[in-house]
Amino acid sequence: MRTVIKGGTIVAADRSYEADIAIKGESIVQIGADLSGDKVIDATGCYVMPGGIDPHVHLKMPFMGTHSADDFESGTRAGLAGGTTMVVDFCLPSPGQSLIEALEGWHAKSQRACGDYSFHMAVTWWGEQVFEEMSQVVDLGINSFKHFMAYKGALMVDDDELFDSFRRCAAIGALPMVHAENGDVVATMQQKLLVDGIRGPEGHAMSRPPEVEGEATNRAIMIADMAGVPLYVVHTSCEQAHEAIRRARQKGMRVYGEPLIQHLVLDDSEYRNPDWDHAAQRVMSPPFRDKSNQDSLWAGLQAGSLQVVATDHCAFTVDQKRTGIDDFTKIPNGTGGLEDRMPVLWSEGVNTGRLTKNEFVAVTSTNIAKILNIYPQKGAILEGSDADIVVWDPKKSKVISPETQQSVVEYNVFSGREVTGLPRHVLSRGTLAVDDGEVCATPGHGRFVKRPAFPEVNKALSKWKEVTAPRKVERKPENMPACV
Ligand code: DUC
Ligand code: ZN
Ligand code: ZN
Ligand code: ZN
Numbered sequence: 497m498r499t500v501i502k503g504g505t506i507v508a509a510d511r512s513y514e515a516d517i518a519i520k521g522e523s524i525v526q527i528g529a530d531l532s533g534d535k536v537i538d539a540t541g542c543y544v545m546p547g548g549i550d551p552h553v554h555l556k557m558p559f560m561g562t563h564s565a566d567d568f569e570s571g572t573r574a575g576l577a578g579g580t581t582m583v584v585d586f587c588l589p590s591p592g593q594s595l596i597e598a599l600e601g602w603h604a605k606s607q608r609a610c611g612d613y614s615f616h617m618a619v620t621w622w623g624e625q626v627f628e629e630m631s632q633v634v635d636l637g638i639n640s641f642k643h644f645m646a647y648k649g650a651l652m653v654d655d656d657e658l659f660d661s662f663r664r665c666a667a668i669g670a671l672p673m674v675h676a677e678n679g680d681v682v683a684t685m686q687q688k689l690l691v692d693g694i695r696g697p698e699g700h701a702m703s704r705p706p707e708v709e710g711e712a713t714n715r716a717i718m719i720a721d722m723a724g725v726p727l728y729v730v731h732t733s734c735e736q737a738h739e740a741i742r743r744a745r746q747k748g749m750r751v752y753g754e755p756l757i758q759h760l761v762l763d764d765s766e767y768r769n770p771d772w773d774h775a776a777q778r779v780m781s782p783p784f785r786d787k788s789n790q791d792s793l794w795a796g797l798q799a800g801s802l803q804v805v806a807t808d809h810c811a812f813t814v815d816q817k818r819t820g821i822d823d824f825t826k827i828p829n830g831t832g833g834l835e836d837r838m839p840v841l842w843s844e845g846v847n848t849g850r851l852t853k854n855e856f857v858a859v860t861s862t863n864i865a866k867i868l869n870i871y872p873q874k875g876a877i878l879e880g881s882d883a884d885i886v887v888w889d890p891k892k893s894k895v896i897s898p899e900t901q902q903s904v905v906e907y908n909v910f911s912g913r914e915v916t917g918l919p920r921h922v923l924s925r926g927t928l929a930v931d932d933g934e935v936c937a938t939p940g941h942g943r944f945v946k947r948p949a950f951p952e953v954n955k956a957l958s959k960w961k962e963v964t965a966p967r968k969v970e971r972k973p974e975n976m977p978a979c980v
Contacts, residue, residue: 547581710736
């Protein structure tokens with residue numbers, strides 16, 4: 497069967513033009529004028545864009561004594577409902593666990609995904625086994641390794657481990673990523689605030705000021721430069737972190753920054769809301785920032801110093817959040833956003849003139865497809881690309897509400913916000929997942945997307961060209977608490 501999307505304006509990262517798109521099976525087979533097919537999808541008055549890619553989600557993640565509430569089925573359905581056709585989750589080995597074994601667990605729990613997905617591998621402990629298995633992980637189609645510089649005593653790795661792992665990434669053609677917050681300082685601040693009697697959600701933001709993120713971002717960038725490897729900084733939330741990334745890029749270093757839609761539009765006044773539940777439901781790390789940081793993040797997307805808008809979708813129910821009722825350090829960190837990322841970014845970015853439509857496509861899809869080495873299979877409307885396509889109706893409006901969302905949690909941090917610009921149709925590898933605004937996604941339709949290694953890494957301007965081979969250390973995580 498040949499499906500044709502007719503009458504729309506194709507919006508790519510580099511240009512916009514009027515053309516029809518023909519799809520056969522799972523791929524785009526033709527782009528041109530007056531195409532015909534067995535089935536026609538009407539795109540009159542719409543923009544036709546590559547499906548969104550959210551490179552930062554946590555679905556059914558074991559974390560802070562519980563599991564994030566959305567699984568691969570509800571999470572990818574939420575994504576598709578909002579125009580996101582692919583997500584990248586984080587595989588988190590527990591301390592001492594084989595990376596390959598952890599990966600098998602992640603594959604098992606993603607079987608009912610409605611849309612395509614991939615994984616980043618987290619380096620949560622260090623030793624000979626991790627060193628060896630990292631190259632096997634790359635062979636299995638995962639080219640990125642995440643490092644937590646925060647969550648001391650659980651997921652956090654120290655600087656020597658970062659340096660070893662970054663050098664290993666350089667050697668095997670992989671991209672290191674960091675959650676950049678100084679975990680030692682955060683832990684000290686948390687204890688001090690509790691001693692001072694600050695136990696509510698406002699303490700969460702006070703314990704993680706922009707300085708802890710700015711410091712860690714700078715530190716990770718310097719370590720990556722010494723290791724001779726590019727670096728991807730997840731959830732860049734403040735000017736200090738953006739400044740570090742800007743400076744590195746200006747010097748010729750290949751450093752990427754990823755603001756979240758939450759940090760672009762929500763601010764830390766939410767934590768001062770007298771309703772405990774309201775404030776706790778917004779607890780995530782890094783926390784929402786003072787409004788002044790938002791202009792910096794938007795400017796970074798415009799100027800290209802920040803490249804990707806993600807969500808860090810990690811949703812917890814009202815009851816899960818209440819675990820921290822007496823102690824903000826026990827509130828599970830995370831917020832949702834998968835369904836809302838594209839409509840909110842369109843409304844607050846394109847409709848306000850802060851982003852062009854082409855920039856919107858770049859930061860929601862094309863840039864990350866290139867960074868993760870899956871372009872043009874994903875992130876593009878080109879002949880041969882996967883038919884992951886959004887037919888976007890710029891006139892369609894709604895008010896965001898938990899009543900109508902796909903996520904299983906009972907609230908939404910964007911609740912009450914009116915958005916204009918929503919998907920009319922969404923195709924996931926040629927199959928309709930949203931049809932005329934109705935979600936019709938199929939559990940199990942999603943496929944794991946393999947991401948090949950990067951043949952070369954950027955050492956051009958590094959001062960540290962002669963990095964010695966990574967040492968093989970054995971540092972078993974004895975007495976380390978499990979992260980669950
Ligand atoms: N931050 C969150 O808010 N949740 C999941 C993990 C993280 O780093
Ligand atoms: Zn568990
Ligand atoms: Zn993080
Ligand atoms: Zn995260």
